[in-house]
Amino acid sequence: AQKVTQAQTEISVVEKEDVTLDCVYETRDTTYYLFWYKQPPSGELVFLIRRNSFDEQNEISGRYSWNFQKSTSSFNFTITASQVVDSAVYFCALSEAPTMHSNYQLIWGAGTKLIIKP
Amino acid sequence: DAGVIQSPRHEVTEMGQEVTLRCKPISGHDYLFWYRQTMMRGLELLIYFNNNVPIDDSGMPEDRFSAKMPNASFSTLKIQPSEPRDSAVYFCASSFPTRDRNKASGNTIYFGEGSWLTVV
Numbered sequence: 001a002q003k004v005t006q007a008q009t010e011i012s013v014v015e016k017e018d019v020t021l022d023c024v025y026e027t028r029d030t031t032y033y034l035f036w037y038k039q040p041p042s043g044e045l046v047f048l049i050r051r052n053s054f055d056e057q058n059e060i061s062g063r064y065s066w067n068f069q070k071s072t073s074s075f076n077f078t079i080t081a082s083q084v085v086d087s088a089v090y091f092c093a094l095s096e097a098p099t100m101h102s103n104y105q106l107i108w109g110a111g112t113k114l115i116i117k118p
Numbered sequence: 119d120a121g122v123i124q125s126p127r128h129e130v131t132e133m134g135q136e137v138t139l140r141c142k143p144i145s146g147h148d149y150l151f152w153y154r155q156t157m158m159r160g161l162e163l164l165i166y167f168n169n170n171v172p173i174d175d176s177g178m179p180e181d182r183f184s185a186k187m188p189n190a191s192f193s194t195l196k197i198q199p200s201e202p203r204d205s206a207v208y209f210c211a212s213s214f215p216t217r218d219r220n221k222a223s224g225n226t227i228y229f230g231e232g233s234w235l236t237v238v
Contacts, residue, residue: 033225043207045229052225091161095225105151105174106227108161 002027004094006109013082014117021077021112023092033095034075040088051075087116122230124210130236136198139233142191143212151227152185152195153209200237207232
């Protein structure tokens with residue numbers, strides 16, 4: 001069975017601090033995709049990153065970085081020098097590779113609410 | 119590029135009325151998803167389509183809910199009759215699966231801005 005665990009329900013930090021959001025996943029598939037989405041207070045779901053299971057390179061995009069480790073089944077997200085605008089709920093999600101027999105859908109973590117205080 | 123477009127963005131309706139939510143997926147995407155988000159249950163997949171054909175509707179809560187995709191660029195989610203417990207944000211999303219590793223945007227599910235439904 002597939003599962004995504006975001007153990008941190010809520011994190012609160014002061015602006016400019018670095019913060020890491022944890023994501024641990026379970027899957028039996030050898031090919032899968034991992035995602036992070038951001039849901040700001042306005043409510044939309046914003047795609048941040050997709051990582052393929054066959055690509056373990058870490059990724060950096062500005063103040064955002066992602067650490068994918070298959071050995072620990074983790075896909076953690078770090079925000080460096082956090083800003084108030086980073087305040088949002090962040091979701092980690094997993095999907096199988098779509099095939100005729102797979103159930104192609106996202107398995108969602110419960111989300112981590114990140115509060116950045118000025 | 120236009121993203122997933124949903125309408126209406128906000129709807130307030132009275133219990134018993136019919137509600138129709140609309141979605142235009144990203145052009146070229148052959149998967150379309152309807153999700154519902156509530157505080158109590160989080161994000162739930164209601165139904166998804168592949169090439170306009172419903173593949174899995176096991177998440178549709180009951181017969182009051184129906185979804186159609188008459189063509190590749192349009193889908194509707196209908197609730198008839200609506201009830202207060204249907205109040206939620208309904209998201210439409212689309213994707214194009216690919217085994218081509220060079221297609222960076224493949225296999226990514228993109229969401230619309232959501233339709234905020236309140237049934238009173």
